[in-house]
Structure formats: C-alpha cells, structure tokens
Amino acid sequence: MNASSDHVRIVEVGPRDGLQNERAPLPAEVKIALIDRLSATGLETIEATSFVSPKWVPQLADAAEVYRGIRKVPGVSYPVLVPNLQGYERARAVGAAEVAVFTAASEAFNRRNVNASIDESIERFVPVLERARADGVAVRGYVSTVLGCPYQGEVPVGDVVRVARRLHELGCHEVSLGDTIGVGTPAKARAMLRAVAQEVPMATLAVHFHDTYGQALANILACLEEGVRVVDSAVSGTGGCPYAKGATGNVASEDVVYMLHGMGLHTGVDLDLLVATGAWLAAQLHKETASRVTRARTAA
Amino acid sequence: MNASSDHVRIVEVGPRDGLQNERAPLPAEVKIALIDRLSATGLETIEATSFVSPKWVPQLADAAEVYRGIRKVPGVSYPVLVPNLQGYERARAVGAAEVAVFTAASEAFNRRNVNASIDESIERFVPVLERARADGVAVRGYVSTVLGCPYQGEVPVGDVVRVARRLHELGCHEVSLGDTIGVGTPAKARAMLRAVAQEVPMATLAVHFHDTYGQALANILACLEEGVRVVDSAVSGTGGCPYAKGATGNVASEDVVYMLHGMGLHTGVDLDLLVATGAWLAAQLHKETASRVTRARTAA
Numbered sequence: 001m002n003a004s005s006d007h008v009r010i011v012e013v014g015p016r017d018g019l020q021n022e023r024a025p026l027p028a029e030v031k032i033a034l035i036d037r038l039s040a041t042g043l044e045t046i047e048a049t050s051f052v053s054p055k056w057v058p059q060l061a062d063a064a065e066v067y068r069g070i071r072k073v074p075g076v077s078y079p080v081l082v083p084n085l086q087g088y089e090r091a092r093a094v095g096a097a098e099v100a101v102f103t104a105a106s107e108a109f110n111r112r113n114v115n116a117s118i119d120e121s122i123e124r125f126v127p128v129l130e131r132a133r134a135d136g137v138a139v140r141g142y143v144s145t146v147l148g149c150p151y152q153g154e155v156p157v158g159d160v161v162r163v164a165r166r167l168h169e170l171g172c173h174e175v176s177l178g179d180t181i182g183v184g185t186p187a188k189a190r191a192m193l194r195a196v197a198q199e200v201p202m203a204t205l206a207v208h209f210h211d212t213y214g215q216a217l218a219n220i221l222a223c224l225e226e227g228v229r230v231v232d233s234a235v236s237g238t239g240g241c242p243y244a245k246g247a248t249g250n251v252a253s254e255d256v257v258y259m260l261h262g263m264g265l266h267t268g269v270d271l272d273l274l275v276a277t278g279a280w281l282a283a284q285l286h287k288e289t290a291s292r293v294t295r296a297r298t299a300a
Numbered sequence: 301m302n303a304s305s306d307h308v309r310i311v312e313v314g315p316r317d318g319l320q321n322e323r324a325p326l327p328a329e330v331k332i333a334l335i336d337r338l339s340a341t342g343l344e345t346i347e348a349t350s351f352v353s354p355k356w357v358p359q360l361a362d363a364a365e366v367y368r369g370i371r372k373v374p375g376v377s378y379p380v381l382v383p384n385l386q387g388y389e390r391a392r393a394v395g396a397a398e399v400a401v402f403t404a405a406s407e408a409f410n411r412r413n414v415n416a417s418i419d420e421s422i423e424r425f426v427p428v429l430e431r432a433r434a435d436g437v438a439v440r441g442y443v444s445t446v447l448g449c450p451y452q453g454e455v456p457v458g459d460v461v462r463v464a465r466r467l468h469e470l471g472c473h474e475v476s477l478g479d480t481i482g483v484g485t486p487a488k489a490r491a492m493l494r495a496v497a498q499e500v501p502m503a504t505l506a507v508h509f510h511d512t513y514g515q516a517l518a519n520i521l522a523c524l525e526e527g528v529r530v531v532d533s534a535v536s537g538t539g540g541c542p543y544a545k546g547a548t549g550n551v552a553s554e555d556v557v558y559m560l561h562g563m564g565l566h567t568g569v570d571l572d573l574l575v576a577t578g579a580w581l582a583a584q585l586h587k588e589t590a591s592r593v594t595r596a597r598t599a600a
Contacts, residue, residue: 182596185562186521214555214592215562218517221486255514262485262515292514296482 007266008224009044010253011176011206011232014281015066016047016081018238018250020057022285028062030284032069037280038235039073041273047100050081051091067094079140083114085127092135099132101125101172102142105160106149109180113144122166129171141167141175142208146192147184157195168200175205176232179219182212186222193226206230209251211237211290216251217259224265231256236278237290252291254278307566308524309344310553311476311506311532314581315366316347316381318538318550320357322585328362330584332369337580338535339373341573347400350381351391367394379440383414388428392435399432401425401472402442405460406449409480413444422466429471441467441475442508446492447484457495468500475505476532479519482512486522493526506530509551511537511590516551517559524565531556536578537590552591554578 015035019026026034031049038046048070054061067080079098082088091099103121104110110118125141132139146160164175177196179189189207197205207223207230209216220231233256239249257269275294282289289295315335319326326334331349338346348370354361363380372378379398382388391399403421404410410418425441432439446460464475477496479489489507497505507523507530509516520531533556539549557569575594582589589595 185559187563211592212596213558214517214552215559217514218521218559221518221521252514258513259485259515259518263487292511296512 005229006264007229007268008260009230010256010267010269011045011047011208011230012038012043012235012253013047013208013232013250014038014234014236014238014253016050016060017232018234018236020050020059021239021249022059023240024285025059026284028065028069031062031066034235034277034281034284035066035070035078037273037277039071039076041277042268042270043076043274044268045077045079048078048080051087051096052081052083053087064090064094067091067096077138079138082128084124085131088128088131092137096137098138098140099128100140100142100176101128101167102144103163103167104144104149104180105163106145106152106155107159108151109145109149112151118163122163122170125167125170133171138173139171140206141170141172142178143167143175144178144180146177147179147188148181150181157192160192161195161199164196164205165199168204173204174230175200176208176230177205178208178232179210179216182210182215184209184219185215186218189219190222190226193223193228197226202227203229206232208232210239210249211251217255220251220256221259224263231260235274235291236281236285236294238281238285249290252278252289252293254291254293258293305529306564307529307568308560309530310556310567310569311345311347311530312338312343312535312553313347313508313532313550314338314534314536314538314553316350316360317532318534318536320350320359321539321549322359323540324585325359326584328365328369331362331366334535334577334581334584335366335370335378337573337577339371339376341577342568342570343376343574344568345377345379348378348380351387351396352381352383353387364390364394367391367396377438379438382428384424385427385431388431392437396437398438398440399428400440400442400476401428401467402444403463403467404444404449404480405463406445406452406455407459408451409445409449412451418463422463422470425467425470433471438473439471440506441470441472442478443467443475444478444480446477447479447488448481450481457492460492461495461499464496464505465499468504473504474530475500476508476530477505478508478532479510479516482510482515484509484519485515486518489519490522490526493523493528497526502527503529506532508532510539510549511551512549517555520551520556521559524563531560535574535591536581536585536594538581538585549590552578552589552593554591554593558593 234250237252537552
C-alpha cells in the first residue's frame with residue numbers, strides 16, 4: 001500500500017464484478033486479453049475472476065482457465081474472489097497469490113445472496129483466513145450494501161462498522177466498503193466512512209461505488225476528502241445491477257482516473273491506454289461504454 | 301434568492317440550454333407542455349427559451365410562441381436568453397420578466413461563438429442592462445468555458461474572475477459559471493469558484509456543469525462545499541455538446557436533486573414529478589434519458 005497522500009490506488013474490478021453481472025458472457029480468451037490490456041495500463045491491482053461456484057455465477061465458470069492464462073506482470077496484484085475454503089483451494093491450485101472474501105452489512109441481503117446470516121458467512125471465512133495466513137496469501141474483505149439494501153432499505157452505519165471491524169480483526173489487509181445498489185449520496189458516504197475509520201485504520205479501507213443513481217464520483221470525492229486512498233472501479237463501467245434492471249454498474253475506471261488526475265492525485269495509470277481498453281471492451285460486449293470519458297474521447 | 305445554507309435553488313435550463321443542442325427539434329406545444337410540467341415540480345426557476353436569432357439557434361425559433369404559451373405559475377421565474385437589445389425587445393414584447401445574457405471566459409471561444417471579443421460582447425449587454433434596470437427586469441449573466449475551451453485549451457482563472465466581476469458590476473443579479481465542455485474536475489472547479497467569490501459575492505453566483513466527462517456531480521459537490529447555493533441543470537440531461545460529438549449534455553436535474561436531498565439539502569422540488577417529467581421528455585425526444593436516477597427509477 002502506498003500511503004502517500006497524493007497517490008490513489010485503483011482496484012480494477014471489471015473482470016470480476018463487472019463481467020459477473022453482464023448478460024452476454026465473454027469467451028475466456030477475451031477475458032484474458034482484457035486483463036492483459038489492463039496490466040499494461042499501469043494499474044496496480046486487477047481483480048481477475050471469481051471462484052464462486054459456477055452454479056451461482058456461470059459468467060465466471062472459466063475462472064481457472066482465465067487465471068492460468070493471464071500474464072502476471074511483476075508488481076501487479078491479481079486477487080480473485082473466493083466464497084469459502086473450497087473456493088480458496090481451487091484458486092490456490094492455479095496459483096492465486098491474493099484472494100477476496102465477501103459479506104454484506106445488510107442481514108436481509110446476505111440471507112438472500114448467500115443463504116446465511118452475516119455471522120454465519122463470516123464464520124465460513126475463518127478457515128480461509130487461517131489458511132491464507134499460513135500460505136502468506138493476502139486477503140481482501142468486501143462489505144456490500146453499506147449505504148442501502150434492496151430488501152431492508154436503510155442499513156444502520158453501526159452494522160457496517162461491526163462487519164468491517166470483524167473482517168479487519170480476522171486479518172483482511174484491506175476492507176472494501178461497497179454501495180452495491182448505488183443509492184448513496186456524498187454526505188452519507190462520508191459519514192459511513194468516518195464511522196468505520198474510527199474502528200478500522202483508514203489506510204486499510206477502500207471504497208466501492210456503483211453508479212446506478214449517478215452519484216459514484218461525488219461519493220468518491222467525499223471519501224477522498226475523508227482520507228481514503230483506495231478506490232474500486234471497473235473499466236468501461238461494466239456490470240449491471242441484478243436488483244435494478246436497466247441500471248448502470250460499477251463506476252467507470254476511466255472517469256475515476258480522469259477525476260483523480262485532474263485533482264493532481266496520482267494513480268500510475270495511463271488514461272489513454274485505459275480509455276482504449278474500455279472502448280475495446282465495450283465493442284467486445286456489443287454495448288455502448290458507460291464511461292463518459294471514453295464516450296467523449298472516442299466520439300467521432 | 302434564498303441564502304439559508306440548507307436551501308439550494310435549481311435553475312432548470314433544459315428547455316433552453318438542453319433543447320437548443322438537441323438535434324431533433326420539438327414542436328412548440330411539446331416545449332410548452334414540458335415547461336408546464338416542470339412548473340408543477342416545485343422548481344423556482346425555469347429558463348424557458350432563447351431570443352437569440354433563429355439563424356443561429358433554429359431549434360428555438362418558436363421562442364415567442366413558447367413563452368406566450370406557458371402557464372406562468374406565481375413564484376416561479378421564467379428567464380429567457382437574449383443576445384442583445386433587439387433580442388431583449390422581442391422578449392419583452394411577449395412579457396418576459398427576467399432575461400439572461402451570455403459571454404465566455406475564453407477569448408477564442410467567444411470569437412468563434414458570437415464573432416466578437418469578450419469586451420465587445422459585454423459592450424452589447426450594456427444597453428440591455430440599462431434598459432432592464434429601467435424596466436425592473438432582472439438579468440442573469442452566463443460566463444461559459446470557465447474550466448476549459450475547445451479552441452484555446454486552458455482558460456486562466458483570472459479571465460473568469462474578470463468577466464464574472466464585470467457582469468456583476470454591470471448589474472447582473474446572478475452570474476452563472478459554466479463548464480461548457482465538461483472537462484473540469486473538482487479541485488479546479490473549487491479553485492475557480494473560490495477565486496471568483498473573492499470578487500463577486502457567493503450569494504450571487506451559480507454553477508453550471510456539463511457532464512461530458514462524468515464529472516458534473518462531483519464538481520457540484522465541491523462547489524457546494526465552497527458555499528454556492530444555486531445550481532443549473534437540465535431535466536433528463538438534455539443537450540449534446542456541439543464541440544464534442546457524442547458527448548453528453550447538461551448534468552441531469554434529477555441526479556442533482558437526488559444528491560442534494562440525500563445530503564439533507566432542500567430544493568423544494570418533488571423528485572418523483574421531476575423523474576416522471578424526465579422520462580416523458582426522453583420519450584418525446586426518442587432517446588434514452590441521460591439521467592441515471594430516471595433510468596434506475598423507471599427500469600422495468
């Protein structure tokens with residue numbers, strides 16, 4: 001982690017969080033080409049795929065093939081999502097050196113999403129975190145629905161704090177706070193982050209916004225002002241939201257990088273290469289890019 | 301003007317700045333229906349049309365018919381754009397009670413846009429402002445290209461300050477600072493506004509962002525933090541940008557109002573009615589709405 005105040009690390013989640021919510025699945029070789037292109041942009045972290053059961057996420061059933069196929073550029077991390085110890089072992093079998101686990105801040109969401117209470121799903125991580133520690137594998141923790149839930153509505157900040165603290169205590173080197181349904185606004189995002197940062201060091205926190213209501217960049221700005229320096233995003237803004245049809249997905253990496261660079265913050269990312277990658281991915285998906293920067297830059 | 305710190309006045313510019321840049325012109329009766337719908341949402345200010353020559357803006361050649369046709373709701377202002385004294389007189393002939401004048405902070409832009417230097421175009425306003433003062437007509441001033449110019453690139457902040465101060469001194473009750481090509485980012489927007497506010501009272505300033513690079517809401521947030529309380533926006537995010545094909549237009553009013561209300565700020569606008577109006581307008585224009593809130597709220 002780079003803790004200098006003018007460096008922001010982008011965690012590119014497009015190949016995982018983006019593509020797992022796209023209707024048209026991409027062939028493994030296209031996913032590999034995507035990640036290789038992303039590696040060339042200067043990104044430091046690229047979430048490559050998910051070892052969740054293909055029954056749940058058929059779009060990423062080729063996780064092993066994709067992970068094996070990508071060029072691992074020295075200095076770039078390629079974490080993969082794992083739901084439990086079995087997924088962890090599948091990920092390790094292909095050489096994954098960093099993994100991510102996930103739970104929700106909303107009890108209702110967690111029950112519908114993984115058919116378990118939050119505490120039960122955290123218990124499933126415990127052996128993953130123990131094994132990872134023994135293996136020297138870094139574990140990232142995701143907390144979803146931090147600013148709202150499609151089932152229970154409001155999510156108390158205290159619930160977010162409790163889950164984030166638990167993931168931190170269990171050994172997650174980083175905890176990513178996700179507004180899964182994109183309903184948050186800047187003051188709420190700021191208050192949530194501030195509350196979590198009272199219990200978990202800011203340097204170990206990341207923010208993860210979906211742009212469903214167009215609020216993502218404003219929320220990121222508010223969180224940067226609070227001191228966060230790790231931001232999740234997806235090239236070309238891929239990913240729908242399965243809970244709100246027609247809604248847009250992850251905030252587009254291009255738009256985040258454009259904002260950060262415009263503010264004098266550094267990411268190490270070559271925006272031109274990122275825009276070219278986003279335009280290429282949109283063509284592969286046969287859809288218009290959700291990145292406004294890429295749309296403006298590639299307009300005829 | 302409401303100067304209380306938790307009230308933000310939205311200046312709805314869709315019927316003018318939005319529609320003047322839409323390729324498919326709408327019939328006058330649809331424009332009238334649009335403004336009447338907007339009047340019912342609780343908006344305090346709706347820029348109704350433009351009395352610029354139809355040679356320049358054929359989309360709004362029906363300005364007189366539209367202005368005459370709209371229902372003037374007590375308490376709502378319906379300013380119209382005027383380029384010079386002749387336009388002012390046409391506007392007054394149909395009863396306009398508030399007008400707006402415009403110039404650029406970029407010399408290169410102003411020359412291409414109105415074939416005059418900034419100083420020359422300001423000179424054209426002087427008789428408009430004199431007449432307006434005598435008539436008791438409020439005049440809003442627009443400064444465009446405050447964060448960048450398609451011809452000269454960077455626009456020095458000092459140039460923005462100079463033009464904004466001149467409009468204020470000439471008697472404009474409000475000066476709207478516009479990022480015409482949407483290239484600005486929050487730190488630059490904040491620095492620009494701060495510099496202007498040292499010379500022109502913050503309570504008389506408005507901000508006007510286009511969402512070409514997706515930065516509009518983040519820029520608005522930064523400007524709200526600086527103290528601005530008047531924000532221009534266009535329902536459904538109408539308007540292209542003639543200088544960047546395929547680029548998006550004004551920031552969508554729905555997305556601004558969603559953010560403001562989520563932050564505990566008041567606008568007096570009924571968001572449900574605004575979303576319904578945005579969806580209706582998008583249907584009239586036969587295009588997808590550019591408002592993410594409207595897209596999310598109206599998704600099947």
